[in-house]
Amino acid sequence: MSDSPTNRQQLPGDDAPYDDDDIHIIHSQLMREKDEPSEGFSPVPIVLLFLFGGLVFWGGVYIANFGGKFRWDVYDPNWEPGMTAGPAVKDKWKTGERLFMNNCKACHQENGAGVPGSYPPLAGSSWVVGDDHRIVKILLNGLSGPIDVEGSSYDGAMPSYGPSGAGWDDFKIAAVATWVRGNFDNGAPEVAEETVAEVRAETAGKSGAWSGAELLDAHPF
């Protein structure tokens, strides 16, 4: 990469003559350079020992309190042995509310009243209450074409949340159906996960969305 070290290492008395500038440079290089760093051997201050002892003690206590006994399935720092660990208890109402807020609210509105002329209401709708197979079918495959809800007609498309759409499992379908049927003063009973499984098996061959007429034939109000 450059001239070899032997060419480089010129010392006073070498054949190569120095001019004043070179000597000046070499001297300033030597003068500015202090010794290579070295280390003293002062002892470690004793107070540090107490600090470190305290820290290590704190660390042990912290792990004992918030370490979840090193279990792979504990995610809550306040877990104690004996508490139920692992998957949370499934709550249809909580899950249903979350699913509704994230997926349904945009069209059917937070109060379930829908948007007149565009999105049918869920509150007080005969499509929602009554035979629970109807709402489960709508959720699984969707619903499109003209329908009549409480005296107003709508012509839209409800997407599928079943196998041909969002792919929700039985629990999620049951949860959101339960929540919609139990809210908005609808007062209809819960939908069981088993009901969803039953309907899913029944309609396994169905492709595309339902029409309003199809559903009313099978499940009249």
Next chain:
Amino acid sequence: MSPFLSFFNKIDPQVETKPKVALSEVDHEMRLPVLLFTISGILWLLIGTFFAIVASFKMHSPELLANFEPLTFGRVRSAHLNAMTYGWANNAVFAVGLWIMARLCKAHIRYASMLIIAGVFWNIGVTIGIIGILTGGLTSVEWLEMPPQVGPLLAFSYVLIGMWGILMFRFRERGHVYVSQWYILGALFWFPWLYVVAITMIFLEPARGTIQALTNWWFGHNVLGLWYTPMGLAAIYYLLPKVLGRPIYSYYLSLLGFWSLALFYNWAGVHHLIGGPIPVWLISAGIVASVMMVIPVVVTAINHHMSAVGNARAVWQSPTLRFIVFGAMSYTLASFFGSWMALRSVNVVTHFTQFTIGHAHHGVYAFFTMTMFGGIYFMMPRILEREWPSAMLIKVHFWCAAIGIGMMLVALHVGGWIQGMDLNNPDIPFFSPDSSARTILGALKPWLFSRSISGILLTIAHIAFFVNFALMLIGPRAVRYKEGPTLLAAERKGA
């Protein structure tokens, strides 16, 4: 002499080992690789600063360049991070770290061409990566946004550099191994381990689910903790006693500091996932390790402070020491903040806020970058056998950088804390069409604006540094003839 005593003689600095190779020879043989890395590093610093300014202004004026796709926020922010990390910081580490290693090994430089090849390929890799980010090929993994295809190229270049450093150490002049060498040697092994494991477990053979997030933050945190930090500390440990002409206070403290850093830092990254869906014992272990980082920090702080104490004037006068001491103090402060932020009760406020961004700049800029500036100020006159042309530009650099980063830290920490308190308060909306309402966004905006002002100060600092460096590099020969080094304050005597 008993074997016991002769063992200690080896580490006793009082025993003179006559160097066969002069320091000026080491400097001369290292000239080309060091220049390559330093020039690339400074150019990346300017590019990264540009991206930073654009990203920062977009935070409070989102309409700026909003329709220019390559500079949309998502890309320019990642371009900034990667240009600074892999462009500036790594090139600076390669230049300063390897040069200090070479000097302390007191041996002739072998295989310098390895460094040149690696340096060229490294910078080609980073360039491709940054272009990849700007054109939309970025990944969603923070700290690894560059398209994964450049991973092997960077890893290959790094392996050459790392191997060179280890070979340098292997062929060192026998005798005492100085503390800086421990840190550099450790870091040379740690970085490839981090990078290769992260690339493999996230991109090449992706691990499942949250393990990827865990790997991501283990990597992200340790790039600072096990790569920049040991390299920065190595530079401080070398330059502080070197410029002052005093020994480091205590060998025992150095030893304790090194091993406790090596033991605890590796665990700490999990604190980025507090509240996340990973087993709680992992997070708690990360929190404990983060707090345990107090040990190496206190030890190192005492060691540096006791080595420098009583030399305020020399520190003020030397460009190197001004930056180095600023960096060392920031290291202590930033690390204490980091330990404190890892606690669950604090993290619940600071997580997902600008506070974390402020903390990252505290570590990477106020500590690491300032230290590297100090290292370059010391190194370049010896490498080029020229003096820094302008003391004024050094002063501009120092003051703009110090005030700029100080201002940024205050803005992001205070603003981030307010943001965190607001986020935890369900009554305060994120945004409201009513401009007089108290919103998270409204409360944060003035702080983001002052961060942009601080960014302008940093830009001025970096331009001053670049101009001074360019003048030194290509300026007239006359700068060689100045008497003695460029100092920042009047000399009293000697120094």
